[in-house]
Amino acid sequence: MKDLLVVGGGPAGLSAAIEAARLGLEVEVVEEHAEVGIPEHCTGLVSLMGMHEILGTGAPIIREVKGFRVYSPSGKAYTVRGAEAKAAVIDRPAFERELLRRAETNGALVTLGARFDGDGGFKTLINAEGTASRISRRFGFEIPKAIPAAQVDLETRDFEEDLVEIYLGSYAPGFFAWTVPRREGVRVGLACQEGIPLKKVETMLEKFEPWRRFAGARRSRPFFGKVVTGGPLKRTQRGRVIAVGDAGGFVKPTTGGGVVLGCFTARLAARVAYRFLSEGERIDAFGTGWRRLYGREFKLMKLARKVYDRMECEEVDRVLEALYTSGALTDAIRYDMDLQGKALWRLLESRAIFSLVPSVLRAIF
Ligand SMILES: Cc1cc2nc3c(=O)[nH]c(=O)nc-3n(C[C@H](O)[C@H](O)[C@H](O)COP(=O)(O)OP(=O)(O)OC[C@H]3O[C@@H](n4cnc5c(N)ncnc54)[C@H](O)[C@@H]3O)c2cc1C
Incomplete structure (x- = not known):
């Protein structure tokens, strides 16, 4: 029986495996496909800072991105470009192959072409099944929206x-x-x-x-x-099972980007599993840990999505215009692309806040 069974060889599962194996746990990853990263489902747009934190050097970058052009519902275009690249488009299959290589180098056993559908045989389990929801159902987790x-x-x-x-x-x-x-x-x-x-x-x-x-x-x-758009699950751990990545809802509700925060929280889960097995720390420390680091950011991003969901097209038009003319849209690209709390506050400080009042009220009530 391995110390840690990781179900799913996506970015979250492999990041958890790298960290747990590095700490000295006996780790097995099972991935149902014969290759990692295939079939592709992602756009591959990530923050350069996040990529650097995950891989250091050697990220499979296709393009560096300096800005964005957003089209309002009525078709008006607003272009914002920074002097430096803050984001990158990566080759997702190559990214996962690199994570796999690092997991194996650290001593994890990765079994490809094997679907886990049991309910035992592990000391701890990290559920990194993405949006498949089979493991989540089996162990009584909520299904991420x-x-x-x-x-x-x-x-x-x-x-x-x-x-x-x-x-x-x-x-x-x-x-x-x-x-x-x-x-x-x-x-x-x-x-x-x-x-x-x-x-x-x-x-x-x-x-x-x-x-x-x-x-x-x-x-x-x-x-x-x-x-995934609903933010992290209320309970991200059940018994000896921890849900990470998309399975745990660790995706920005604003943009649907889940690679960077998925990997960060998966590494945290691996550290909790290690301390649980070696020092007897409570396994629910995972929930406390991610909330302390990212809880506020997720709450703000979830609120922003809720407000956007309730906006009429004309309101979106008005708000974008106000954000652009007040300079808030241009400023927003200076802030952290993964933890978007600061960028969202900056948007709220602008006079676009007045255009947002009806949708905010609708989101709250
Ligand atoms: C259209 C689209 C575009 C996106 N664009 C971006 C983007 O530009 N930037 C960004 O940051 N995020 C993006 N995302 C989100 C990002 O792809 C996910 O957040 C990320 O892949 C989550 O990683 P994960 O490891 O949790 O899950 P996944 O990458 O889904 O990996 C889960 C793995 O588990 C395996 N698996 C499932 N069940 C089992 C089982 N029972 N046994 C064995 N293996 C199993 C699957 O085969 C899969 O390989 C996008 C998502 C979509 C759908």
Whole structure:
């Protein structure tokens, strides 16, 4: 019986395995696919700071990103570009292969092509199954709130290499659509709370002006996933099982980005498992630990999503205009991309706060 069984060889599971094996635990990771990182479901946009913290050097960066262009529901574009890159688009499969290499180098046993569907045989278990929800159901966890998404890669030269584009409005109800630069073109996609994402992507490619420039571009097969939007679970540990990454809801409710905070919290879970087994510390220290480090940030990001969910398109238009003209949108890119509390406060300090009042009231009551 291993000290720690990690179910899922995604970024969270492998990060937990690296940390636990480094501390000296006997670790096994089981991953149901024959390769890590495949099939791909992510856009791969992460903070450079986060990537540096996770991998040090050697991150598989495809593009460095200096800013964003956001389109309001009525189609008005606002571009914000910093002097330096704060974000990067990474090659997700290569990122996971590097994490796998480090987990094995530290002494973890990684078994590929093996699905865990038991309920015992471990001293502690880290549930890093992503959005699959099978392990969560088995061990009595809540299921993280998630919405469907679809993406497609397009071969084109008609894109800005250091800019991400975001589209708000009725094409992607309750979330947004995106264009992200890749090596040989762009990755476009969207997540939505209503309707079928792939159909909406097709409609956008046909009718949405900024995407019509991609007509005729060679397309990859579409690929799919679920974006977690509800924030961390109330209970992220049950008995000797800890839920991390998407399974624990450790994804920014604002943007759906879960790679960096997923890896950070998974490492914390590994340290708790280690202290539980070697020093008799309480295993529920995980819940206290992540709340102390990230609890406030998650609360603010969750509130921001709740407010956005209740906004009408005209309100989004007004707020964006106010954020841009007051300089708050430009300022926001100076702040931490993962812990977005400061950036959100900065947005609230601007006079856009007045346009937000009705949606804030609707979110609260
Ligand atoms: C469309 C889309 C775009 C996204 N874009 C971004 C982005 O740009 N930036 C960002 O930071 N985040 C993004 N995310 C979120 C990000 O992909 C996730 O937060 C991240 O992958 C979570 O990592 P994880 O290790 O928890 O789960 P996963 O990456 O889903 O890994 C879980 C692994 O567990 C395995 N598994 C499941 N059940 C079992 C089992 N019973 N036995 C064995 N193996 C099992 C699966 O095969 C899988 O490999 C995006 C998500 C989607 C859907």
